[in-house]
Amino acid sequence: MPVQPEGTPCWADAMFGDVEGAKSFYGDVLGWTFGEASSEYGNYTQAYADGKAVAAVVPPMPGQDAPSQWCLYFASDDAAATAARIRDNGGEVLMEPMQVGEFGTMCIAREPSGAVFGLWQGGIHEGFEATAVPGAYGWAEVFTREPERTDAFFSAVFPYSAQQVVDDAVDFRMFNLGDNTVLGRMRMGDEFPPEIPSYVNLYFVVPDCDDAVAKATKLGGTLRFGPMDSPYGRFAALSDPQGASFSVIDITRTEGEVPQTENVS
Structure with a gap:
């Protein structure tokens, strides 16, 4: 799958205090199945629709008490450069660009009115493996x-x-x-x-x-x-x-x- 053009919605994940409950709910409502939790990356667990990766769920890190919410990631060719544009245009970088092994580089930001979103500079994980089909x-x-x-x-x-x-x-x-x-x-x-x-x-x-x-x-x-x-x-x-x-x-x-x-x- 080719890397998405900059600004394309390319991935989604959510943090849940009860990950097993979330897996059960979305499994029934959206038909998702789930991969193995990656303990190296905070038990990040990918969700699949018809065998294609479409999202992920993750438990909060120790000490975190943030409300559960979905985060949409936009494709970036250079997460550091995009983060600089976010700051220059009135946004806030909540989590600096961070490399996630070979998978890619992520960043979390907030636009001026308060909506939170992410950036994803793809490595071996380029983003959604399917869109616009059931479960995706x-x-x-x-x-x-x-x-x-x-x-x-x-x-x-x-x-x-x-x-x-x-x-x-x-x-x-x-x-x-x-x-x-x-x-x-x-x-x-x-x-x-x-x-x-x-x-x-x-x-x-x-x-x-x-x-x-x-x-x-x-x-x-x-x-x-x-x-x-x-x-x-x-x-x-x-x-x-x-x-x-x-x-x-x-x-x-x-x-x-x-x-x-x-x-x-």
Whole structure:
């Protein structure tokens, strides 16, 4: 698999206090199977969909007490250089670029409105082995209360062009690499409680959205929004039993017209 262009969402992982519980939940909801825990790398455990690596779960390091949440990593040709651009454009580097054996180099950062994300400079591990198939990553959106700062940041850090959806009812932007749309940005409105910070929402593809929601809620997950039909698929927003937010989408079930957009950069 070729290395992804800079700025492409290329990997996802999450930290869970109860890793076995997370494995059981996502195994049932997304059909994941799991590899052996890598004790050399903090019991990092890869998740597989139909034999392809699609994500990973890991327990917190001793002394850590961070809430469970998914982290999306963007491909970087040079993690140190990308980290410098993050700082230069109002972001914060939370974890300096760190080489992970032969696998690659990782970095954790926060954009100006508070959403946390990662960088991944691939080595022998280049990222997702599958996308846009059941169980795999399908899409992501940055939810922010400060869209102007977020938009300027991502357009400066990565080689994105951008399109704004032409709709007075919603403030939504799409970031592109060439002809490929790789990331969305949604303004958070009053429907979001003020204590919810900016965040990156990941969508995982499922064969049936309603079935995935039923499995998730039966297993202790919480339905936050939907299911709802859209031109891109039928989707729903959920939280798992440990509080990590994610969405599921059936990309085969589309309804409605794709919204009009205008180029903004």
